[in-house]
Amino acid sequence: MDGLTFDEPTHVYRWNGVVVPSVTQIIRPIAPSYNFVTPEQLEHARQEGVAIHRMVELEANHDLDEDALPEWLRPYFTAWRKFVDETGFAIEQSEKRDYNPALRYAGTLDLRGRNRKGTPWLIDLKRSFLAGRAIGVQLAAYAAFDKTCSPHRFGLRLMNNGEYRLREFSDSSDWSTFVACLTLHRFNERSDV
Numbered sequence: 001m002d003g004l005t006f007d008e009p010t011h012v013y014r015w016n017g018v019v020v021p022s023v024t025q026i027i028r029p030i031a032p033s034y035n036f037v038t039p040e041q042l043e044h045a046r047q048e049g050v051a052i053h054r055m056v057e058l059e060a061n062h063d064l065d066e067d068a069l070p071e072w073l074r075p076y077f078t079a080w081r082k083f084v085d086e087t088g089f090a091i092e093q094s095e096k097r098d099y100n101p102a103l104r105y106a107g108t109l110d111l112r113g114r115n116r117k118g119t120p121w122l123i124d125l126k127r128s129f130l131a132g133r134a135i136g137v138q139l140a141a142y143a144a145f146d147k148t149c150s151p152h153r154f155g156l157r158l159m160n161n162g163e164y165r166l167r168e169f170s171d172s173s174d175w176s177t178f179v180a181c182l183t184l185h186r187f188n189e190r191s192d193v
Contacts (some may be wrong), residue, residue, distance in 0.1 A: 004099045004106060013106035015099050023107035023141040026185045027178065030134045049127050052076050052158060053095065053110065057127060058069040060094035060111075078162035087166070088116025089123075103182060109142045112151070116145040127157060129167055136169030143176045 013020050014148045024031075034042055055073060058064035059080065069077055083089065091114040101107070111123040122139050129135065139153035153174075157165040 004097055006097055006106075006108070013097070013099070013104065015101075015104070020099070020104050020106050021182075021185055021189075023105060023138055023178075026105060026141070026181050027134055027137050029181055029184060030137060030177070031136070032130055032132065032189075034130075045127055050123075051128075053125055056080055056111070057094045058072075060091040072160075075160045075162045076158045079158040079164040082162065083156065083158070083164045083166065085133075089113050089121065098142075100141075100144055103179075104181060105141070107142055107145075109145065111156075121154055122151045123154045124155045126157045126184070129157060133169070133174075134169065135167075135172040136171050137177045137181070139169055140174035144175065144178075151161045 005014045005017075006012070007014075011022065011024075013022055037045075051073060055069070055077060059077075066077065070106045075087065084171045089111075090173045091111055091113040093109065096112065098107060098109060110125045112120070113123070114120055122143055124139055124142075126133060126135065131138075135155045136153060139155075143151055143153060155169065157167075159165070166178065
C-alpha cells in the first residue's frame with residue numbers, strides 16, 4: 001500500500017510520514033499481562049515467534065529451504081504442513097502490512113487465504129492462546145482492512161510436538177470492542193490538557 005512504511009526495530013508504522021498506531025498498540029488495554037514471565041523468557045518467545053512467522057512466509061513464497069531449518073524449528077514446520085494438509089488452506093497473502101484510511105491505524109496480517117471449500121480465512125499465528133478473546137479483536141481489526149469478503153477469523157498455534165491448534169473467533173462484538181479500544185487510544189493520545 002503506497003504511503004505506508006514500517007520500521008521493524010521500533011515497530012512504528014507511518015502513513016505518508018505520519019506515525020499511526022498499530023493494532024497491537026490499540027488493543028493493549030485488553031491484552032493479557034505477561035508479568036509472570038521474565039524479560040529473557042519473553043524475548044526468547046518473541047524471537048521464536050519471529051522465526052516461525054518467517055518460516056511460514058518463506059513457505060508461502062515457495063522460498064523455504066527445508067534442509068536449512070534448524071532442528072528446533074522442524075516440529076513447527078511439521079505442524080504447519082499438517083494444518084495445510086488437513087484444511088487445504090491456500091495462502092493468498094502472508095505478512096501483509098495494511099492501513100485503514102478511515103480510522104487511521106495500521107497492522108500486519110499474518111495470513112489471508114482460503115480453505116479447501118474456498119471459504120476465506122484470516123489467520124493469526126500464535127505461540128499460545130493466552131491472549132484469549134483479544135485475538136478475535138485483533139483479527140476483526142485486520143478483517144476491516146479488506147471489505148471485499150467476510151472472512152472467518154482464526155488463531156493458529158503451531159506446537160513443538162508437530163501438532164497444531166486452530167481456534168475460530170466469531171464473536172460479533174469483536175469489531176465494536178476494537179473501535180472502543182481505538183477511541184480510548186485516541187483519547188489518551190490527546191495533549192490538550
